[in-house]
Amino acid sequence: MRTSGYAGDPAPRPAPAIARDSGWWGMQLTLWVLISMLAALIFSYYYLRSGAQAWPPPPAEDPVLWRTGIASALLVLSAVPTVVVHVAARSGRAGGRLPAALAAALVLGAAFLAIQLADYPANDIDPQRDVYGSLVLALAGFHHINAVLVLIGFAVVALKVRGDRMRPREQQMAVIVAHYWYFVVGSWLVIAFTLYLTPRFW
Amino acid sequence: MTLLQARPGTEDRLAAAWATPRGLAGSLTALNHKQVAQRFLVTAFVFFALGGIQSLFMRWQLGSAESTFLDAQTYNELFTMHGTTMMFLFAVPVGEAFAMYFLPLMLGTRDLPFPRLTAFGYYIYVFGGIFLYASFLFGEVPDGGWFSYVPLTGAEYSPGSSIDFWLLGVTFVEIATIGGAIELVVLILRNRAPGMKISRMPLLSWNVLVTGVSIIFAFPPLVVASVLLELDRTVGTHFYDPATGGDALLWQHLFWFFGHPEVYIVLLPGLGIVSTIVPVLARTRIVGYSLIAVSTVAIGILGFGVWVHHMFTTGLPQLGLAFFSLASLFIPIPSAIQISAWIATLWQGRVVWKTPLLYIVGFIVIFVAGGVTGVMVASVPFDQQAHDSYFVVAHFHYVLIGGMLFPVLAGLYFWLPKITGRMLSERSGKVSFWLTFVGFNLTFFPLHITGLQGMPRRVYTYAEGTGWETTQALSTIGSIVLTTGLLATLGNVISSVRYGERAGDDPWGGETLDWWVSSPPPAYNFRAVPEVAGRSPLWDTRPFQPRYDPSTWQQELLEPPGQVRQVVLTSLLDAVPEEVITLPKQSWWPLLMALFLVLALGGVLVSVYPLSLAGLLGAVCVGIAWTWSREDGS
Numbered sequence: 001m002r003t004s005g006y007a008g009d010p011a012p013r014p015a016p017a018i019a020r021d022s023g024w025w026g027m028q029l030t031l032w033v034l035i036s037m038l039a040a041l042i043f044s045y046y047y048l049r050s051g052a053q054a055w056p057p058p059p060a061e062d063p064v065l066w067r068t069g070i071a072s073a074l075l076v077l078s079a080v081p082t083v084v085v086h087v088a089a090r091s092g093r094a095g096g097r098l099p100a101a102l103a104a105a106l107v108l109g110a111a112f113l114a115i116q117l118a119d120y121p122a123n124d125i126d127p128q129r130d131v132y133g134s135l136v137l138a139l140a141g142f143h144h145i146n147a148v149l150v151l152i153g154f155a156v157v158a159l160k161v162r163g164d165r166m167r168p169r170e171q172q173m174a175v176i177v178a179h180y181w182y183f184v185v186g187s188w189l190v191i192a193f194t195l196y197l198t199p200r201f202w
Numbered sequence: 203m204t205l206l207q208a209r210p211g212t213e214d215r216l217a218a219a220w221a222t223p224r225g226l227a228g229s230l231t232a233l234n235h236k237q238v239a240q241r242f243l244v245t246a247f248v249f250f251a252l253g254g255i256q257s258l259f260m261r262w263q264l265g266s267a268e269s270t271f272l273d274a275q276t277y278n279e280l281f282t283m284h285g286t287t288m289m290f291l292f293a294v295p296v297g298e299a300f301a302m303y304f305l306p307l308m309l310g311t312r313d314l315p316f317p318r319l320t321a322f323g324y325y326i327y328v329f330g331g332i333f334l335y336a337s338f339l340f341g342e343v344p345d346g347g348w349f350s351y352v353p354l355t356g357a358e359y360s361p362g363s364s365i366d367f368w369l370l371g372v373t374f375v376e377i378a379t380i381g382g383a384i385e386l387v388v389l390i391l392r393n394r395a396p397g398m399k400i401s402r403m404p405l406l407s408w409n410v411l412v413t414g415v416s417i418i419f420a421f422p423p424l425v426v427a428s429v430l431l432e433l434d435r436t437v438g439t440h441f442y443d444p445a446t447g448g449d450a451l452l453w454q455h456l457f458w459f460f461g462h463p464e465v466y467i468v469l470l471p472g473l474g475i476v477s478t479i480v481p482v483l484a485r486t487r488i489v490g491y492s493l494i495a496v497s498t499v500a501i502g503i504l505g506f507g508v509w510v511h512h513m514f515t516t517g518l519p520q521l522g523l524a525f526f527s528l529a530s531l532f533i534p535i536p537s538a539i540q541i542s543a544w545i546a547t548l549w550q551g552r553v554v555w556k557t558p559l560l561y562i563v564g565f566i567v568i569f570v571a572g573g574v575t576g577v578m579v580a581s582v583p584f585d586q587q588a589h590d591s592y593f594v595v596a597h598f599h600y601v602l603i604g605g606m607l608f609p610v611l612a613g614l615y616f617w618l619p620k621i622t623g624r625m626l627s628e629r630s631g632k633v634s635f636w637l638t639f640v641g642f643n644l645t646f647f648p649l650h651i652t653g654l655q656g657m658p659r660r661v662y663t664y665a666e667g668t669g670w671e672t673t674q675a676l677s678t679i680g681s682i683v684l685t686t687g688l689l690a691t692l693g694n695v696i697s698s699v700r701y702g703e704r705a706g707d708d709p710w711g712g713e714t715l716d717w718w719v720s721s722p723p724p725a726y727n728f729r730a731v732p733e734v735a736g737r738s739p740l741w742d743t744r745p746f747q748p749r750y751d752p753s754t755w756q757q758e759l760l761e762p763p764g765q766v767r768q769v770v771l772t773s774l775l776d777a778v779p780e781e782v783i784t785l786p787k788q789s790w791w792p793l794l795m796a797l798f799l800v801l802a803l804g805g806v807l808v809s810v811y812p813l814s815l816a817g818l819l820g821a822v823c824v825g826i827a828w829t830w831s832r833e834d835g836s
Binding site for chain 2: 021022025026029030032033034036037039040041043044047048051052057127128130131132133134135137138149152153156160169173
């Protein structure tokens with residue numbers, strides 16, 4: 001039960017539809033942990049890049065862009081159904097567009113991962129040959145592990161929500177999953193820029 | 203402070219909801235913050251003892267020139283395990299453990315916000331420690347120092363699995379520490395008693411808040427660094443291999459980006475303990491509450507701008523060195539503000555010379571001495587001379603033992619009566635203090651001189667006639683005195699549990715809410731959650747009208763709908779009661795999650811990757827079950 005009591009307050013503040021409860025705060029702090037990890041990885045990339053003569057080190061060549069361009073577009077597109085999930089979770093209304101949005105996010109995320117996983121061998125990335133390949137393994141690996149975890153999260157929400165009302169705990173879980181996916185989308189833009197674009201102009 | 207009285211007959215329902223089931227299963231699935239924090243405390247002190255024993259072996263070896271007590275390899279293993287144990291397995295966990303036990307009590311709430319994460323953090327910490335120490339059984343003890351510099355720790359120069367034990371064990375402990383930090387930050391932000399505005403919360407919570415935020419930003423880079431090194435060692439990547447485009451200095455940057463905030467992560471809970479004990483034993487309110495809180499935040503921020511002062515001798519550009527030297531010279535300012543505030547508080551009050559206060563005063567003396575040598579090594583030219591000498595060893599033991607161990611011992615004498623319900627012996631406590639204080643200074647002060655005379659650190663022996671014999675022998679004698687002092691405290695703790703005087707609820711005339719509940723506290727901490735009206739709830743005598751209508755949240759907390767564990771969430775800054783939520787009561791998932799992660803990383807260690815895969819899959823399944831189930835008994 002939700003309460004907000006101010007004795008003698010003429011207009012008690014209404015409790016928010018979904019409070020920023022402990023879980024929400026826990027997720028925000030977890031995202032900062034992940035952002036800190038991402039920063040360390042990005043720092044490692046540019047630190048090692050600045051010490052190299054040619055980049056990527058020969059015989060590796062500049063990575064091809066069109067596959068990852070499509071994959072990145074799909075990933076950015078997946079933010080749309082995620083927003084739908086987020087809005088639905090905040091209001092607590094399940095049903096309607098929610099199942100379709102969850103399915104769309106899952107499909108787009110899975111398609112992104114499939115294209116990317118095909119992209120690395122096609123670009124002849126070899127973590128054991130040179131440090132560029134090693135960095136691709138670290139940065140993309142970090143990203144894809146998080147992506148897989150959130151896709152599992154979407155599936156759990158899809159399986160858990162029944163009927164046309166979400167219970168508060170389901171609302172909170174869906175909001176957390178949506179926030180996590182925003183991180184996955186945003187961090188990919190940074191990672192893709194770093195791995196795919198910087199070799200072309202630096 | 204106001205509260206609603208419980209109606210007779212409702213206590214049992216509350217006690218039943220918060221009771222931990224008996225038996226092995228009950229204790230393995232226990233989630234209550236006091237129970238888990240007690241385990242954390244005991245385990246941390248066991249690791250402290252192990253780390254201490256290792257240092258005694260090293261001191262014996264160094265007590266005389268050309269000693270053959272230890273060989274070079276054993277010495278390397280001991281100093282690696284000593285540093286790793288003290289930093290990762292003792293200093294950080296013990297600070298978090300104190301906070302996990304006492305902050306919910308001081309903030310007036312019933313439990314930590316994520317009880318299952320508390321338990322998971324403990325298991326993963328213990329398994330990490332066991333993992334590290336299991337290396338002794340396999341004869342593959344880590345020997346690359348607690349800083350584990352590459353290329354020494356790369357696959358080429360450390361081909362065995364000793365460094366893998368270090369990397370995987372330390373990664374476990376990092377996960378535990380990060381989990382604990384998230385938990386404590388959310389606790390401080392959302393679980394304070396109604397009315398305990400952020401400007402009213404105890405200073406310890408400011409310190410733990412800054413510690414928690416520092417952990418959240420400082421530990422992940424070390425996780426990244428460790429994973430990259432493990433990839434170099436097992437997969438054959440090239441992050442730290444200069445021959446193929448990697449860079450050995452990358453490790454040092456990532457390690458010290460963690461390593462220097464780590465020093466403050468260790469230190470700040472200690473400073474918080476000091477800020478808690480000083481006003482109580484000076485019988486007056488703390489001087490400069492806001493200044494102390496602001497300087498705590500300043501230490502946390504500055505701590506991220508000084509990591510390169512560990513790398514003054516690595517050949518970085520002069521401009522960078524100048525910047526980091528300047529930043530390092532700023533750090534003493536907020537520290538000095540706090541020390542001035544404590545001295546002013548003691549000056550103003552009527553001081554009660556009990557053992558905790560002796561340890562506090564010892565802390566001030568030692569910490570200031572360590573701070574002064576810190577200013578010296580912050581200067582680049584001096585550091586380049588002293589860097590690899592015993593001077594630095596003396597400096598950081600002054601700062602860490604002075605800044606962290608002494609406050610922790612003060613905290614032990616101060617708070618153990620709350621945990622066990624029995625007082626520690628004052629006489630034995632005073633003897634232990636003087637032995638510890640004299641022993642500490644006898645051990646570490648001569649090391650300054652040894653260092654200035656040119657003795658390099660991290661060497662297992664030295665030639666006769668170097669002139670270092672006398673000071674090294676003094677240090678060894680000092681370490682024996684220091685150990686005697688610590689053993690006196692241990693004996694005091696053990697005998698007090700059985701024979702100690704009954705403590706009562708509030709033996710010190712305390713200021714904060716932890717002294718308002720019985721000793722030991724009931725499982726639910728507070729039957730009626732107090733509404734707080736000032737910084738010193740137990741010292742506030744002003745009549746106070748409750749501001750928040752207690753009929754909604756308080757009634758629900760007092761008479762829960764069934765056997766559920768409830769806490770009230772309050773708003774971020776003003777602590778307005780917002781919501782009553784239920785917490786999990788008991789759970790197997792934390793233990794299972796930790797076991798699957800051990801399986802996953804153990805698979806990496808023995809290079810049986812299907813095992814790792816099974817562990818990861820298991821961990822994902824447990825994670826789903828964890829989020830799926832409420833386990834709150836509703």
